[in-house]
Amino acid sequence: MASSQETFSKKEREKKRLKKKKDKEEKKEERQANSKKGQSLDEMIAYVDENGNLTSTPPDPRKKKIVKSEDIQLGASKQEDAEPAEIIREGVITFFNEQKGYGFIRDLKSQESIFVHINELATPVKENDKVTFEIEIRQKGPSAVAVKKMG
Secondary structure, eight states: OOOOSOOHHHHHHHHHHHHHHHHHHHHHHHHHHTOOTTOOHHHHOOEEOTTSOEESSOOOGGGOOOOOGGGOOOSOOOOOOOOHHHHEEEEEEEEEETTTTEEEEEETTTOOEEEEEGGGBSSOOOTTOEEEEEEEEETTEEEEEEEEEOO
């Protein structure tokens, strides 16, 4: 005697498929019933207020701000080059791992923590050493180069 080819999981998949199809049809009918065909242009227009929210009321012309096209900046602002006096900085090695070959310098002027790689060291350094260095902007951020131990 042969058993039925239709298993429980097949029945469940078929039920889900039919339910999904039925839901899709209901949504389509609901959209058609609520469609806004035949509305005038004024009823379809939406405005944006000063806070960026959509509203149906037009903006108050007295609050209008005039913006010059020259004042609009597209893209990122250009960084100004550092003055020659600021190029060489002083700092203290706060962390240095010789096995991994990297560490961090705390800039004495800005208190900023700057990454340093062992290949950028002119002289061997260890933690709490005072150093002079230059900053180079790299792909992952600022990095110290030409690091020399002071004194």
